Amino acid sequence: xxxxxxxxxxxxxxxxxxxxxxxxxxxxxxxxxxxxxxxxxxxxxxxxxxxxxxxxxxxxxxxxxxxxxxxxxxxxxxxxxxxxxxxxxxxxxxxxxxxxxxxxxxxxxxxxxxxxxxxxxxxxxxxxxxxxxxxxxxxxxxxxxxxxxxxxxxxxxxxxxxxxxxxxxxxxxxxxxx
Numbered sequence: 755x756x757x758x759x760x761x762x763x764x765x766x767x768x769x770x771x772x773x774x775x776x777x778x779x780x781x782x783x784x785x786x787x788x789x790x791x792x793x794x795x796x797x798x799x800x801x802x803x804x805x806x807x808x809x810x811x812x813x814x815x816x817x818x819x820x821x822x823x824x825x826x827x828x829x830x831x832x833x834x835x836x837x838x839x840x841x842x843x844x845x846x847x848x849x850x851x852x853x854x855x856x857x858x859x860x861x862x863x864x865x866x867x868x869x870x871x872x873x874x875x876x877x878x879x880x881x882x883x884x885x886x887x888x889x890x891x892x893x894x895x896x897x898x899x900x901x902x903x904x905x906x907x908x909x910x911x912x913x914x915x916x917x918x919x920x921x922x923x924x925x926x927x928x929x930x931x932x
Contacts, residue, residue: 793827
């Protein structure tokens with residue numbers, strides 16, 4: 755079984771022992787969970803429009819989405835932040851199924867939603883690459899990073915949660931203090 759992660763991070767260094775530990779720790783959890791549901795991309799596409807509404811439910815929303823995605827063969831776990839490792843999330847291939855790790859290293863709830871949507875973008879649009887390649891790192895300072903792929907995933911998550919169009923619509927109504 756090969757573990758192929760696609761990272762979403764602010765600062766991730768190629769030779770970081772803590773990152774190696776984080777990957778192995780995640781691998782063990784995913785193997786133990788062993789989601790037996792087949793990955794169903796079409797169900798994910800159909801379900802996707804409902805995710806935004808769940809994001810407004812601070813108490814249970816993210817857990818409802820995680821349970822629904824599990825039934826589609828996508829396993830999601832949450833890991834607390836690791837010292838000196840600034841990772842928001844990662845997408846792995848475990849037993850050829852998507853597995854996502856979310857970490858709230860900033861302590862800001864909306865960051866979890868952003869990371870989840872960013873990683874789901876990788877599942878939807880970069881899955882074949884994740885299956886074939888060992889990994890790609892979402893750290894724009896790393897020479898091995900596919901910056902364009904990460905920028906697209908970030909834009910996807912940002913637009914899905916609160917598009918530029920909506921921001922431009924409300925911006926004139928926000929009172930600015932001088």
